[in-house]
Amino acid sequence: MSTQVNESQVPTGSDDLDTETRIFEAALKVFARKGKDGARLQEIADEAGIHRPLLHYYFRTKQQLYEAVAERLFTDFLLSFDAPAEGGRFADTLKAFIDHYIDSVREHRHAAMWMVTENMAGSPILGEMLARAFATEGSPQRAMVEAVELAVESGEIRPVDARQLMLTVVSACVFPFVTLPTVKMMNPLAAEDFDAYLEERKAHLFEVVCHGLASREVSDA
Amino acid sequence: MSTQVNESQVPTGSDDLDTETRIFEAALKVFARKGKDGARLQEIADEAGIHRPLLHYYFRTKQQLYEAVAERLFTDFLLSFDAPAEGGRFADTLKAFIDHYIDSVREHRHAAMWMVTENMAGSPILGEMLARAFATEGSPQRAMVEAVELAVESGEIRPVDARQLMLTVVSACVFPFVTLPTVKMMNPLAAEDFDAYLEERKAHLFEVVCHGLASREVSDA
């Protein structure tokens, strides 16, 4: 039973953690990669390095394990949008968002994979979670959408649909993680040093998007 | 048995087609959404409107059905990159690529979903297909990557990493399809008229990327 404890939230290799946490972390990965139906308890057990019946000792059923995992993954997804507030130029806000978002997805890549998996599977649980989050806090992108609209109104950037822009930026940040093997095959740097590749990507994305938004030639960060 | 026939390639509702084709089209959707492990033959049979044993009559095993489907999906994925050649300005080439790519993914959305699903699942079959395609024809993005590099060398656009740019554009084109429910929840237009939303998206993406690339203020298309 018990709904995960979550003390030392350092993302260790998930070794030398207590059994429940190791199961939870393993389930995170497998459910994100394969979806609820595609995931096999055996694969989760192997990933956690334990025997299958222990899953039931700690979480009773696959359903309950999944729900615990889904809750955490959805929370991580929402948190990714909470970029540090920037009061300055829009370019600074944008740079901060891109940097923070890519770092956040790197840290919680399974949350991003899970979102995509569940969207493609047409999962009802995701629909409910989204509806609930919208009802209580509004769109997760709210803050950035408003920042974009303000910058448009003030003439700081060219007229642009804020939601389209957000989808473009989020897409460009998340996609490398959900197509990792292909990206590594197409880009040598991604294969050999993925962290370096991500830093390059941050810079590239900011350059392309920012200069695409600037009213005239701008000085960049 | 038999490896699909593929005569009238008009994407009808897949009704009034011969049984084998209906099974194949149904398998396309389900395997793309759920992956090989997550897919249930019953779901494929329901989607095709036939009884389950017929799947085995035409394709013997789940494995063989999957392989036939995967081959077609991978081909569709490769074809998406074959944009009509444009000899003119780079902006025209880019606009043609974006328009063609979004249309192509709309037409073959299951190929895009399948690519993402298999990447996340770490599928070996995808790895082999990619390696084979690379060995024989080089990167599918080759043509566009070269076009970008040429435009950079000639000074027509600002210096930019061609592969990073391609990933950014492809991400922005594909992502709406693999996160459809969420996108529809976040953007009213996407929910009410997705085709109109895609047209808006084509224009938006071209605007952002093109002006981000232009050496100086450019006249747009």
Next chain:
DNA sequence: GTCTATATCTCGATAGAC
């Protein structure tokens, strides 16, 4: 070619020894 019935196997879940 398509259906019904059934065999086989995989997966999720439980019982009980340690």
Next chain:
DNA sequence: GTCTATCGAGATATAGAC
């Protein structure tokens, strides 16, 4: 808390009537 053994459900696959 962890392991071995096993049951029952659900999924794949086959046999045989029509």
